Amino acid sequence: MRYALVLLALVACGKHHEPRAGKTPRIVSLTPSATEVVAALGAEDELVGVDDYSEFPAAVKKLPKVGSFLAPNLEAIVELKPTVVIVDDIHGQTAGALRDNHIAVIECAMHALPDLRAALSTVGDRIGRSKEAATAIERIDTAIDTARAHAPPHHPRVLAVIDREAGGLGNLVAVGPGSWVDELLAIVGADNVLVGSGVRYPKISLEEVLRGQPEIILDFSQASSDLAPWQQVDVPAVRDHEVHAIAPFVSRPTPRIEEALGLLEAALR
16 A cells, blocks of 8 residues: 555656766755755755755755745756756746756655655655665654554544744644644544644634644644743643644654654653
């Protein structure tokens, strides 16, 4: 079944304009997830530029920045003379412009586990690191199997929030079905209180939080260093002191899945 999912996801990872053989790749990544994929393949030194929000591994913080996820800077990318640029599925216009400049593009949607496996496989093939990709995928599958084996018999009701205003609970953005975090929650044995939502990342109100009555709240937001605002919400998670700050990297597809699952498991214990 895993291999079928990978094959389906490979459709989203287009293969266009192959880099010239025999040359060390010069890679530009336009998302933090893609940057981590390159690092997981052992090709960190081949990165010559990353998006504004890539920060892992630490060395990429020193690399030239080429714009945000929503607004890549085409001029900055071209100036770096990359042999390949890894883009997400929202970067259609940028991908077209790069091809017009005779720059190879790898289009990889990064929303869920099949996407992550496909990205590792596709990028690995394109930059000559297929063996490293197979090893990384094997590590991911082993971590998932281990986490599933440790899942508790009682599935706690969890609300996962990926964004909110600093110092308050306005502008709440949470995790819905079909999202990366929703998949991880299912693996560690939790039930997403927003399973009935029709979108991956719904904007929700405090009234919806109250209706959901979560037993655990996981706060992935940049504001999670201050959990005090949650004390105003009368739900089991607050009464039982089960509101937890989770490292923001866990909220996006990452090859660091063993670490991500470990953090979620610790919050559920």
